[in-house]
Amino acid sequence: MHFVKAKSILSSKNGINIYRGCSHGCIYCDSRSICYNMSHSFEDIEVKENAPELLRNALIKKRQKCMIGTGSMTDPYIPIEKELRYTRKCIEIIDEMNFGLTILTKSSLILRDLDILKNINKNSKCVVQMTLTTFDEKLCKILEPNTSSTYERFKTLEAMHDANIPTIVWLCPILPYINDSEENLICILDYCVRAGVKGIICYGFGMTLRDGSREYFYQKLDKHFPGLKERYIRDFGDSYIVTSPNNQKLTDIFLNVCRKHDIMTDVKSIFKYLSAYEDKNFEQLRF
DSSP: EEEOOOOOOTTTTTTESEESSSSSSTTTOOSSSSGOOOOOOOTTTTEETTTTHHHHHHHOOOOOEEEEEOOSSSOOOOTTTTHHHHHHHHHHHHHTTTTTEEEEOOGGGGGGGHHHHHHHHHHHHHHEEEOOOOOOOHHHHHHHHOOOOOOHHHHHHHHHHHOOOEEHHHHOOOOOOTTTTHHHHHHHHHHHHHHTHHHHHHHHEEEETTTTHHHEEEEEEHHSSSSSSHHHHHHHTTEEEOTTTTTTHHHHHHHHHHTTOOOOOOOHHHHHHHHOOOOOHHHHHHH
């Protein structure tokens, strides 16, 4: 871990990344890819120590309130957040200044900040997004070794639903020959139904591999799934998009379950919902 003074924190699309790099150790992580030009070891997490100050200054300059997003590149609740509390400081500012929040994580540590999330959702809109990939807990610890377990994430989704905070699940990646079974999908969808999720983002059943992430992924295949790397190379070559041979069958199951339980699946509609700011105080004044 090392600290830096960042020059800016808010992207043109109103996203923030307080940390750069990650210690969750997910074997498929796209953020390891060379194209992101990270100048330090991925596990040597860069901490933007002036992130709260930068965020406050950026929000002051905003002419209109909007949704602020975090978690797209680095999980805001990696283990060091427990002590550093930079994510909490930033969402406190978002709450204080009456902006909305959409936050993506694989960690139940987000429950620590439920008080702030509830208040943001009371005055504006807070949406919690959570990645689910693997129902089998032993497999989860191989694929995502330092994250909360899938069951812990399911309980977190339930807690958000109980607090009237809407949730979105990212159903990805689904790794060919590893977690692309019907049983795995049905069990994850059952969690989603039981937790009352509003929508599920799924770009098809498979994964992506770029230079940098591919090499790391193959190292982990050699360690945990001997012989499977050779099958990937034979079946997919250097393809960026790696599609499960079960894609169509899994897609049919996915769409049928979501239709039955009125869960959003259209990705464009979900992103439109995530980006739509709500001012609930204004709505209350109108009535």
